[in-house]
Amino acid sequence: MFELPLLVILLASSLLILAVLTSLIAFRIGAPLLLLFLGIGLAVGEDGLGIQFDNAPVAYFIGSVALAVILFDSGFNTRFETAQRAAGPALVLATIGVVLTTGLVGALVHYVAGLSWLASLLLGAIISSTDAAAVFFLLRVGGIHIRERVRSTLEVESGSNDPMAVFLTATIVDLILAGPEVDAPALTLLNAFLFQIGFGAVFGIAGGWLIARAVNRLKLEPGLYPVIVLGLALFLFAIVSLLNGSGFLAVYLAGMMTGNLGRQAMPLLRRFQDGLTWLFQIVMFLLLGLLATPSEFGRIAVQGIVIALFLILIARPVAVWLCLLPFRFSREETAFVSWVGLRGAVSILLAILPMIAAIPVGQAFFNIAFIVVLTSLVVQGWTIRPVARWLGLVVPPEIGPVEKVELELPGRASHELVVYHIVEDSPVARGERIPRWARPALVVRDGRSMSQHEAGPPRTGDFVYIFASPRHIKLLDRLFASAVALGPSDKDYFGDFALEADAPVGEVARQYDIPIEPSHPDQTLAEFMVEHLAGEAHRGDRLECGPLELIVRDVDDAGNIATVGISLGQIDTPRRRLPLFLTLDDMLKLWRGRAGRRAGPARPAPAPQARQGPRPDERTPQPPAAR
Known part of the structure; x- marks a missing residue:
């Protein structure tokens, strides 16, 4: 039955x-x-x-x-x-x-x-x-x-x-x-x-x-x-x-x-x-x-x-x-x-x-x-x-893996209890200081529970219990995350070096002979890139500027550009120029080209020379506010 x-x-x-x-x-x-x-x-x-x-x-x-x-x-x-x-x-x-x-x-x-x-x-x-x-x-x-x-x-x-x-x-x-x-x-x-x-x-x-x-x-x-x-x-x-x-x-x-x-x-x-x-x-x-x-x-x-x-x-x-x-x-x-x-x-x-x-x-x-x-x-x-x-759209993760457990507190508390496992290559394990507002309430080391004062500096393998506001969890993740393993293509993604996002565009253009013009004298790199990236920028966005490329390396929590990478000469990251999916800018260039051909031949502008890197006897110029 x-x-x-x-x-x-x-x-x-x-x-x-x-x-x-x-x-x-x-x-x-x-x-x-x-x-x-x-x-x-x-x-x-x-x-x-x-x-x-x-x-x-x-x-x-x-x-x-x-x-x-x-x-x-x-x-x-x-x-x-x-x-x-x-x-x-x-x-x-x-x-x-x-x-x-x-x-x-x-x-x-x-x-x-x-x-x-x-x-x-x-x-x-x-x-x-x-x-x-x-x-x-x-x-x-x-x-x-x-x-x-x-x-x-x-x-x-x-x-x-x-x-x-x-x-x-x-x-x-x-x-x-x-x-x-x-x-x-x-x-x-x-x-x-x-x-x-x-x-x-x-x-x-x-x-x-x-x-x-x-x-x-x-x-x-x-x-x-x-x-x-x-x-x-x-x-x-x-x-x-x-x-x-x-x-x-x-x-x-x-x-x-x-x-x-x-x-x-x-x-x-x-x-x-x-x-x-x-x-x-x-x-x-x-x-x-x-x-x-x-x-x-x-x-x-x-x-x-x-x-x-x-x-x-x-x-x-x-x-x-x-x-x-x-x-x-x-x-x-x-x-x-x-x-x-x-x-x-x-x-x-x-x-x-x-x-x-x-x-x-x-x-x-x-x-x-x-x-x-x-x-x-x-x-x-x-x-x-x-x-x-x-297509060159893969970007490295912002942080590596994080070993953590989130526990909710009773009584509708405005904080959460987060447990992190300190891994070997995390910033904390390498000596980065934990902010005062995130000092561990409890440290478990080798199976023994102790206070933060008793435990002293954090060690690899520790489990730390931290009371933190939910809006601070991402900041803590960065401290306790393992390092991001970068491959050759990821390193190309970052560019040759970084520039501060608030570096003046005009100064950068003169330093590297980049054929770009700022919209106003005080325009920064961040403002210039946002202006030419449809009004918003994200990690990995690239902007071709003659023989060089400007790269959005990192953005802050508010979505503002924090650092800009610059790639000198050719890059190894696979980037395909597809013959399909023309953008509005591509259509505008085609229209201007056809209009120019109908108007008669014009003297071609000198093409910028691709920079393959400095000669052995040439000193590499230092970028403004380079990091």
């Missing part, structure tokens, strides 16, 4: 354990972990071990709940500073970019396969959004450090474009079911978009504020805080969806508000959210893999691969280029953003909707979406790191 439920539990737990253990393989061989989760589902399905599962409504229900939890966690871990920095380009990509991708893929399907416009656009909408789980995993867990503006844009886009894809897919399904009776379908689509997105945004921000308020004010047992946050997040998702708003957008924004405004039980919530998100990612990918029938893929394998390659090589790059054109992204940055357009579980989940609605092409679209996702994870997921290095 009780054997069947126990067998289900045994099977489910076995799959869960297997999926977790495959993470060891994924990290070792650099494979996209989510691809392995999907592969396990396919392997144990009806064409593998023979597990039968064909309940599309149940799969969509569980997948929707899982996606809501994943999006809440994505927002929870997105800082306001990151969202503000990437708001413009990310929101354009998440809205206009999704629409452009839908239209381009829909046009291909319509003219090549001969399907109706609505059916073609439906397939385009299904595969139009990037997958938050895949992108966040590769950028945050994959061990790759890329320029801050690019990383922020990709993270915010991946978390905010799912609601747009869900809206387009659901609305087009409704239009297909309504038939030709719908008057002005474009106007209907626009009205539905404004209502759903606006409603979801308002309720998401308000609901997130209320969740944060509840967390900060309620006095609960510590283990209950994650439970009530999960319950409130799912309640918000359900109520907004029932009122025809975008529940997915609401939970993403609510997560962002909670993660940034919450003050109580935050370390506990972060650990709970992290584990819960991994659980739901595994469940969703396994379930969608079980729902698929690989033996049917052969019928439309060619069509699916063609659509996937068109999406990867044409539709996504064109949409990204047009969306990022006003934001002055470099060619390399635009190319990387277009390449990190991984499709994942969301596309497969949306492909279930036509099946539930009994649309004739529903099963075919599901199989095509599955092939597109597999192709994307294999082609793009496996090549993100080499592509980032090839």
